[in-house]
Amino acid sequence: MPTYRPGPVSLALAGLVALFLLLPLLAVIPVSLTPSRMLAMPTGELSLRHYRALIEDPRWIDAILLSIRIGIVSSAISTVLALCFSLGVWMFQPRFTAALVGFVLLPMVVPPVVSAITLYFLLTSISGFSSFFGYDTWLGVAMAHSVMTVPFATVLILVSLSQLDRRIDLAARGLGASVWQRATRIIMPNIKFGIVTAALLSFVLSWEEIGVTLFITSVNAITLPRLMWMGLRDNIDPAIAALSVILIIITVLVLAVRSVMARQRGGH
């Protein structure tokens, strides 16, 4: 417990920053209720027509379903690959571990636009001999998203492994357990929280991925962020405001639930 508390000046400055951080999130609420067809403040009456558009317009529904499908597939790929890799690192501590982990983390630290042009090169090359796996296909997007999310999944799983007591694995090993038994019966049950978190984070990152997706899709694989982007660039579509309000509410609810759960478990 710190005994040195922020004074009134600190609090006032922090308040301004907090306002700055929340302002754009609050601003979308009135815009989403405008009866106008264009982006504008509602004058007088409010309307839910832009929320209705989200349910009635098949483009939004298709994009949401596609994003969910891509998110599940890419999250499964990146979680499985990250889990195997991390188990290898933790159980065998091979030489050059630092270099190998550094290599795996590259897509996370390289500027996203460079990853985007790299994956554009990959998928257009694949398009040369496969029409359902290359540029502008949902499988191609899922693979590209796996590349982008696998470093985050690896970090999370490695962190939860680093908190695991090595002695339980040594005990299993001493009692004659095989590598497969140690991995599936001893280690994985103990890091299941980390594995689930890695899968969820991978899904969320894929769900909102736009930088790479813009480079590797054009007209067929329209994910939800891609559709939002199209609506933001040309004529701004107020349906985006309605969608944004819904996404913000979901985020706030998830964070609130998480913080209540953390408080009940007594953690931070």
Add this chain to the structure above:
Amino acid sequence: MRGTLSDRMGAALLMAPLLLFLVLAYAWPFLGVVKWSVTLPTPGLGQYGALATDPLVQSVFIRTLRIALIVTLVSVAAAYAITVVWVRGSPAQRVVAEFCILVPFWISVLTRAFGWVALLSNRGLINSWLQSIGFISEPLALVRNEFGVIVGMTHFLIPFAVFPLASAMRSLDDRVLLAARGLGSSRMRTFWSVFVPMTRSGIIGSALIVFVFSLGFFVTPAILGGGRSVMIAELIYLRIFQSPDWGLGAAISVVLVLFVGALMALLFRYVRPKQLV
């Protein structure tokens, strides 16, 4: 522990799929991009020469550096202010600060950029309000220019700047601050001559992270700059998709990677990785 044949086999079997996946889907195509940069449209280093002479590319590079510097200064200062309260405030203040940091952090970059469009555009909240109280007659140009880009990027990057600062402030020894106060130093003076210098590693880490992120920023500048304030990442996009000049786009990407790599090397030299989390 290490070195038996079956151990090495096991490690190889477990680690191979991910390494193979990233070699095939990331390292190999990156070499392909490097190849583009020296073969398109004609073999040679012509595209790199163009980078050094083309006035448009130069102006984009300079604008990117200028925006990245401003965004870094503002984001780190703003993050510092809110992190002080998040780490050292009363329990209630901490909950509020954490909420204000984490909610924007988890919301997608598109939603946040859109929120700024709704606030700053000609018919947006700020302009309508200022006009309704008669403060201005014509809407102010707050978006589709560099100002909008800087505001949007600062908003995006503040939460990222918070985390290294928070870890530096958490590890700070309270007794030093109490000693300074006990010796008669004012609140202001304690803050500036004791608190801030002791969080220096956090400030450096946070500034480098924000700077590196802003160099490769794409979505926010493209939306809030409205095509008038193009940064490097958007220039790469335009060279690939609008005025196809893949060689130049690839060459800019290679230069960007090298520059960011050099900055990261600097980061790890001055700040130990553990201090970043």
